[in-house]
Amino acid sequence: MKPNQIRRIEHIYRRKIPPQKVITPEIARFLTELSNEIRRQIGILLGRRGSVEYVIVGDQKGITIPDLSHYRSGILRLRGLRLIHTHLQGEPLTGEDLTDLALLRLDMIVALNVDEKGSPGLVHSAHLLPDNPSKKVLEINPPCSVSHFDMDFLKWIQSLEDEFQRGQKSIPLKGAREKAILISVGKENRESLVNSMEELKELAESSGVFVVDSIIQRPRSVSPGTLMGEGKLKELLVKCMQLGVDLIIFDQNLTPGQMATISDLTELRVLDRTQLILDIFAQRAHTLDGKIQVELAQLKYLLPRLARKTLALSRLTGGIGGRGPGETKLEIDRRRVGDRIHLLEKEIERLSGRREQRRSRRSKAGIPVLSIIGYTNAGKSTLFNLLTRSRSQVEDKLFSTLDTATRRLRFHNIHKVVITDTVGFINDLPKDLMGAFRPTFDELKESNLLIHLIDVSHPRFQEHIESVEKILFELKLDHIPRLRVFNKEDKLRPQEKEAICQKYGGVSISALRPESLEKFFLAVNRKLWEVGTTRNQESHSMDGMDKARLTNEDSFDISNQNWVMEERGNDGKPSYRD
Ligand SMILES: Nc1nc2c(ncn2[C@@H]2O[C@H](COP(=O)(O)OP(=O)(O)OP(=O)(O)O)[C@@H](O)[C@H]2O)c(=O)[nH]1
Numbered sequence: 001m002k003p004n005q006i007r008r009i010e011h012i013y014r015r016k017i018p019p020q021k022v023i024t025p026e027i028a029r030f031l032t033e034l035s036n037e038i039r040r041q042i043g044i045l046l047g048r049r050g051s052v053e054y055v056i057v058g059d060q061k062g063i064t065i066p067d068l069s070h071y072r073s074g075i076l077r078l079r080g081l082r083l084i085h086t087h088l089q090g091e092p093l094t095g096e097d098l099t100d101l102a103l104l105r106l107d108m109i110v111a112l113n114v115d116e117k118g119s120p121g122l123v124h125s126a127h128l129l130p131d132n133p134s135k136k137v138l139e140i141n142p143p144c145s146v147s148h149f150d151m152d153f154l155k156w157i158q159s160l161e162d163e164f165q166r167g168q169k170s171i172p173l174k175g176a177r178e179k180a181i182l183i184s185v186g187k188e189n190r191e192s193l194v195n196s197m198e199e200l201k202e203l204a205e206s207s208g209v210f211v212v213d214s215i216i217q218r219p220r221s222v223s224p225g226t227l228m229g230e231g232k233l234k235e236l237l238v239k240c241m242q243l244g245v246d247l248i249i250f251d252q253n254l255t256p257g258q259m260a261t262i263s264d265l266t267e268l269r270v271l272d273r274t275q276l277i278l279d280i281f282a283q284r285a286h287t288l289d290g291k292i293q294v295e296l297a298q299l300k301y302l303l304p305r306l307a308r309k310t311l312a313l314s315r316l317t318g319g320i321g322g323r324g325p326g327e328t329k330l331e332i333d334r335r336r337v338g339d340r341i342h343l344l345e346k347e348i349e350r351l352s353g354r355r356e357q358r359r360s361r362r363s364k365a366g367i368p369v370l371s372i373i374g375y376t377n378a379g380k381s382t383l384f385n386l387l388t389r390s391r392s393q394v395e396d397k398l399f400s401t402l403d404t405a406t407r408r409l410r411f412h413n414i415h416k417v418v419i420t421d422t423v424g425f426i427n428d429l430p431k432d433l434m435g436a437f438r439p440t441f442d443e444l445k446e447s448n449l450l451i452h453l454i455d456v457s458h459p460r461f462q463e464h465i466e467s468v469e470k471i472l473f474e475l476k477l478d479h480i481p482r483l484r485v486f487n488k489e490d491k492l493r494p495q496e497k498e499a500i501c502q503k504y505g506g507v508s509i510s511a512l513r514p515e516s517l518e519k520f521f522l523a524v525n526r527k528l529w530e531v532g533t534t535r536n537q538e539s540h541s542m543d544g545m546d547k548a549r550l551t552n553e554d555s556f557d558i559s560n561q562n563w564v565m566e567e568r569g570n571d572g573k574p575s576y577r578d
């Protein structure tokens with residue numbers, strides 16, 4: 001470009017447009033003439049007061065808009081900038097123009113055609129739309145000449161913003177902490193994506209999120225950088241603005257790169273499945289062990305994501321996903337995170353040493369250990385409470401139990417047993433969480449019997465069984481004798497529960513009905529004392545008398561002292577003491 005052309009371009013910054021006008025015919029002419037002369041597109045970004053905030057010179061086909069992320073924060077608002085730019089080949093707004101409009105949340109985008117003499121031709125314009133019944137994202141106005149392009153811009157933009165706000169407020173939080181849109185992008189069959197999404201929704205709700213919408217996409221090819229294509233991302237962003245949502249949660253686990261790209265592009269807070277689970281754990285961690293384990297898992301997951309100091313991370317430090325246990329602030333500093341991880345690992349080691357001692361004392365005493373395990377929300381704590389008459393947290397939420405609770409009982413007034421309630425499992429249990437919770441899982445290794453509790457009323461209980469058994473295998477717990485117990489039988493018809501017990505092998509109960517536990521006690525009895533376990537030093541099989549007593553006296557009523565609490569701690573707290 002010639003010096004005088006550069007000077008003229010620089011002069012554009014000094015111009016001001018009356019706030020009521022989108023653009024004046026004088027500036028339009030100035031831009032088209034100059035653009036025609038240099039054969040490049042020229043764009044200006046105008047603020048609400050009519051000041052020229054940026055001047056951009058592109059090439060013949062397009063312009064590149066600079067990073068505007070610092071400009072007017074607040075993802076749910078329009079940017080407060082409109083883009084006016086020239087089009088040299090008489091073309092209307094392009095796909096790219098409309099993507100910019102959405103991703104940058106511009107007040108308006110205007111393409112000014114340049115005719116062959118360099119004068120302004122047709123004006124093409126578009127703007128984003130607030131929530132509307134036809135679910136349209138944006139409005140493209142009919143093209144017109146500059147002189148006809150006349151509106152009170154200030155009044156118009158204010159009413160547009162008001163409408164956006166009304167739309168955002170139309171979805172109340174209903175007691176939740178925040179709103180989110182859930183997204184799943186994958187090539188699996190639709191059914192498995194839908195099922196997994198269903199579970200993500202439960203997870204989100206358990207974490208206190210109100211799910212505004214969930215979007216499942218099965219593209220022919222998954223875009224490696226952003227998972228969803230740019231077009232879909234654009235629609236999603238506008239939807240978020242329309243509905244007042246600034247959090248999106250992916251059902252898939254995102255790579256550090258994907259997470260950074262998506263949150264840079266959209267400026268939304270982005271979480272994935274693992275982070276959501278970690279967040280729930282962070283909310284539920286109450287004991288020192290639990291807090292340390294969760295913090296370690298969070299930091300390990302976060303560490304590779306700290307390589308780039310992105311917006312994503314600075315945004316992660318507040319609210320969901322950024323919650324460290326015990327209000328621990330997550331340091332955005334790799335080295336310090338590394339140090340902290342090291343410290344936590346040592347602390348976990350120290351604590352597991354203490355557990356080890358406790359365990360060995362227990363095993364010397366020869367008391368068999370029964371552990372209730374199973375998919376989250378199966379009813380483990382309910383059963384534990386029923387058996388031990390304690391009051392561990394029971395909730396219709398995923399992962400309501402995080403800390404292991406242990407009680408001693410006396411079985412049939414003869415046998416002492418230790419019974420534990422444990423953290424629930426879930427499909428794709430995050431790797432870092434498994435690692436951090438290893439001491440908890442290691443405790444399960446000492447069990448003489450794993451009570452695998454299954455919510456038989458769940459439509460996908462078979463998948464739950466598979467997930468749990470896969471995790472048991474991964475944790476090297478699959479050699480421990482196991483009893484499948486189908487819980488919530490009260491929700492099934494009698495024939496149904498019989499058929500399931502037959503098919504999968506096990507007994508059915510309802511942890512809400514003590515009278516339903518008869519077969520369960522018999523089965524435990526058989527597993528522990530009749531077959532006899534090598535680890536159980538007290539093991540002896542019951543003689544005929546005992547068995548007769550067990551069955552005849554309806555002795556499975558908890559209240560008749562067949563299972564006697566030997567030791568009780570404060571409610572809800574692990575009470576096992578040696
Ligand atoms: N209908 C019915 N509901 C049950 C039964 N057992 C438990 N529930 C309910 O299932 C929900 C989950 O129970 P919890 O005992 O918290 O389940 P959990 O397996 O400990 O769950 P996490 O600790 O979150 O993994 C609660 O709302 C219970 O009231 C049952 O036999 N029948």
Ligand SMILES: [Mg+2]
Pocket residue numbers: 380381382393394400401422
């Ligand atoms: Mg529980």
